[in-house]
Amino acid sequence: MRVLILGGTTEASGLAHLLAADRRFETTLSLAGRTSNPRTQPVRTRIGGFGGADAMAAWLRQEAIEAAIDATHPYADQISSNAVAACGRHAIPLATIMRPAWRPGPGDQWLTVTNAEAAAEALGPEPRRVFLSLGRLELGAFASSPHHHYLARTVDPPEGIVLPANIRLIFQRGPFDEQAETALLKHERIDALVSKNSGGAATYPKIAAARQLGIPVVMIARPHKSHGHVVHNAEAAAGWLEQRLAHRIVPGSARGV
Ligand code: NAP
Numbered sequence: 001m002r003v004l005i006l007g008g009t010t011e012a013s014g015l016a017h018l019l020a021a022d023r024r025f026e027t028t029l030s031l032a033g034r035t036s037n038p039r040t041q042p043v044r045t046r047i048g049g050f051g052g053a054d055a056m057a058a059w060l061r062q063e064a065i066e067a068a069i070d071a072t073h074p075y076a077d078q079i080s081s082n083a084v085a086a087c088g089r090h091a092i093p094l095a096t097i098m099r100p101a102w103r104p105g106p107g108d109q110w111l112t113v114t115n116a117e118a119a120a121e122a123l124g125p126e127p128r129r130v131f132l133s134l135g136r137l138e139l140g141a142f143a144s145s146p147h148h149h150y151l152a153r154t155v156d157p158p159e160g161i162v163l164p165a166n167i168r169l170i171f172q173r174g175p176f177d178e179q180a181e182t183a184l185l186k187h188e189r190i191d192a193l194v195s196k197n198s199g200g201a202a203t204y205p206k207i208a209a210a211r212q213l214g215i216p217v218v219m220i221a222r223p224h225k226s227h228g229h230v231v232h233n234a235e236a237a238a239g240w241l242e243q244r245l246a247h248r249i250v251p252g253s254a255r256g257v
Contacts, residue, residue, distance in 0.1 A: 001245050004060065004068040005029045005043075006083055010202055011097045012071035014234035016043045024245060028063065032079070034135075036156050056086035067244045069237045070096040070228065075135075075196055077223040084226040094228030095240045099199040101222060102207060109216040116141035119194045119218045123148055131190045132167075133206055134220075139163055151188050175202035181209035194218045 003019060005012050007029045019027040020042035027043040030050075038047070050056035060068070070083045080096065087094040104110045113119050116138040123130060127147045132139060136158035142150060143164045150167040157171065185193070185206075193210045195203075197219055210217050231237045 001025050001066050001241070001248060002064050003027045003241060004063070004065045006068070006070045006072050006079060007031050008034065008076065009071055009073050009097075009099075010200060011099065011234045011237070012069075013039060013041065015069060015071055015097075015237050016041050018234060018238045019043065019241070025241065028065075032076075034156075050082070050086075053082040053085040053089075056082050057089040060086055060090055060092055065092055066248070067241055068092055068094045068228075069241070070094060071234070071237065074099055074101070074199060074222050074225060077225050081226040084228060087228065093244055095231050095237055096225070096227035096229070097234065097237055098225070098227060098230050098232060100232060101197045101199045102204060105211075107211045107214075108207070109211075109214070110219045111216065112219045112221050114221055116194075116220060117144070119220055120145040122218050123192060123194075128192045129188065129190050130192045130194060131185060131188065131206070133193065133195045133203070136161065139167070142167070151190065176205045178205035178208050178212075181205040182212060185209050185213055185215060190215060192216055192218060194220070196220045197222055 001024060003025050005015055005027060008031055012029060016027060016029050019025045029041050029043050029045045031038055031045060031047045032049060033047045050059050068083060068087050070080050072079050083094060111122055113122050120142045123145055129149045132150055132152040136154040136156060139152055139158055140161045143162050146164050150164055152167055153170045153172055155173050193206060193215055195217055207217060229240060231240055
């Protein structure tokens with residue numbers, strides 16, 4: 001079965017590893033090409049946008065893709081909308097890995113806002129020491145609140161983006177651990193954290209560290225994400241593919257295999 005994984009996440013890599021070991025699947029992993037040095041993957045990988053939903057639909061047909069898994073990040077809403085449209089065009093079954101969101105617990109001080117601009121506004125008029133744990137493309141929103149001192153952590157350096165004047169950058173890729181996150185927040189005397197609600201374990205330690213230190217979190221809410229059949233992790237996506245395989249009709253044969 002020829003499978004497309006839309007990736008750029010831990011779940012996509014996990015699924016690629018599960019399928020690479022299974023000779024019943026011929027898997028292609030698609031990455032947007034946002035990071036300069038993506039991790040090596042055990043399956044065929046294509047990098048870069050398709051050129052919109054129509055072009056993705058043409059690519060699916062050209063590659064004779066039989067099932068697709070959208071394993072993109074919870075905040076990557078455009079590619080998910082394109083995947084629903086493109087798969088729908090050729091009646092290609094689509095499953096979407098929806099990573100459960102984090103929920104505030106006792107001791108958490110979250111203020112939920114709709115986007116990075118609203119997060120900058122929510123930091124208020126008094127100068128604060130702010131940790132921005134966001135993608136590099138979102139940092140520009142904070143240029144309009146130049147009175148804060150920012151520490152931003154991204155995977156790659158931001159290029160072509162007007163940054164706030166008072167910002168320091170660190171380049172790191174998760175997973176992170178709670179002890180190190182607590183030490184970082186303390187050492188930098190951070191008094192506000194801005195984060196997306198990414199879900200998952202890899203980047204949660206900063207949230208736990210903020211709770212432990214009594215630091216408020218400005219949480220950017222998730223966008224609406226179009227989806228196919230919903231699963232919650234890579235293993236469930238592999239199980240869904242197994243079911244598709246069981247019901248698959250091989251052209252020219254009288255029954256499924
Ligand atoms: P997006 O806004 O949903 O997509 C913008 C465009 O990027 C899409 O229309 C598509 O271009 C291209 N694209 C996105 N994901 C792709 C993929 N897996 N393969 C091929 N093309 C893709 O996406 P985004 O928020 O910029 O995220 C880009 C990538 O980074 C995704 O793979 C996502 O999983 C990953 N990521 C995003 C975040 C985040 O916070 N947004 C965090 C961690 C990882 P065309 O229209 O030209 O096909």
